[in-house]
Amino acid sequence: MAEFRIRPARVAEFAAIGEVTAEAYRRDGFFEVDTGYEAVLRSVAHRAEHAELMVAVEADSRVLGSVTVVLPGSEYAEISGPGELEFRMLAVAGEARGRGIGDALTRAVLDRGRELGLGKVVLSSLDQMRTAHRLYERIGFSRLPERDWSPHPGVRLVAYEYDL
Numbered sequence: 001m002a003e004f005r006i007r008p009a010r011v012a013e014f015a016a017i018g019e020v021t022a023e024a025y026r027r028d029g030f031f032e033v034d035t036g037y038e039a040v041l042r043s044v045a046h047r048a049e050h051a052e053l054m055v056a057v058e059a060d061s062r063v064l065g066s067v068t069v070v071l072p073g074s075e076y077a078e079i080s081g082p083g084e085l086e087f088r089m090l091a092v093a094g095e096a097r098g099r100g101i102g103d104a105l106t107r108a109v110l111d112r113g114r115e116l117g118l119g120k121v122v123l124s125s126l127d128q129m130r131t132a133h134r135l136y137e138r139i140g141f142s143r144l145p146e147r148d149w150s151p152h153p154g155v156r157l158v159a160y161e162y163d164l
Helices: 011-027 037-042 044-050 101-115 130-139
Strands: 004-008 052-058 063-070 084-092 120-126 149-152 155-163
Touching: 004 101, 011 037, 011 044, 011 052, 011 063, 011 084, 044 052, 052 101, 063 101, 084 101, 101 120, 101 130, 120 130, 130 155
Parallel strands: 084 120
Antiparallel strands: 004 052, 052 063, 063 084, 120 155, 149 155
């Protein structure tokens, strides 16, 4: 199994990040829940203007996964409050699953929150994303049901938190 590393995303990788992210959501059937979300996932340059992007890459720089790191009050913030870092759009390429990439990206977000001196990391996730929920719970995230929400009818997002 080839090794990978986590680092900030580069502009030259934006198209690949958009493709990996959209493919991951499509593969798991999540566009059936929110058909308009693919355009948001593919707008990587816009995300990079308003958030931090981390990427998992192999030695040949092939993008294996990514995550969007969101500061409270910024355009991509959904549930974070003061003193909380939020992350969104965690995705791993289908052929790279099972290698610990989602775990490594999530832990990189926790490290970023510590670097920034924040007290918590929060996220919201589609109720159907059970595999992701198991990952978050294994790492030590706790459910935050008072922040569950719905961006529009038929889409339920559940919230999690991690105390840094």
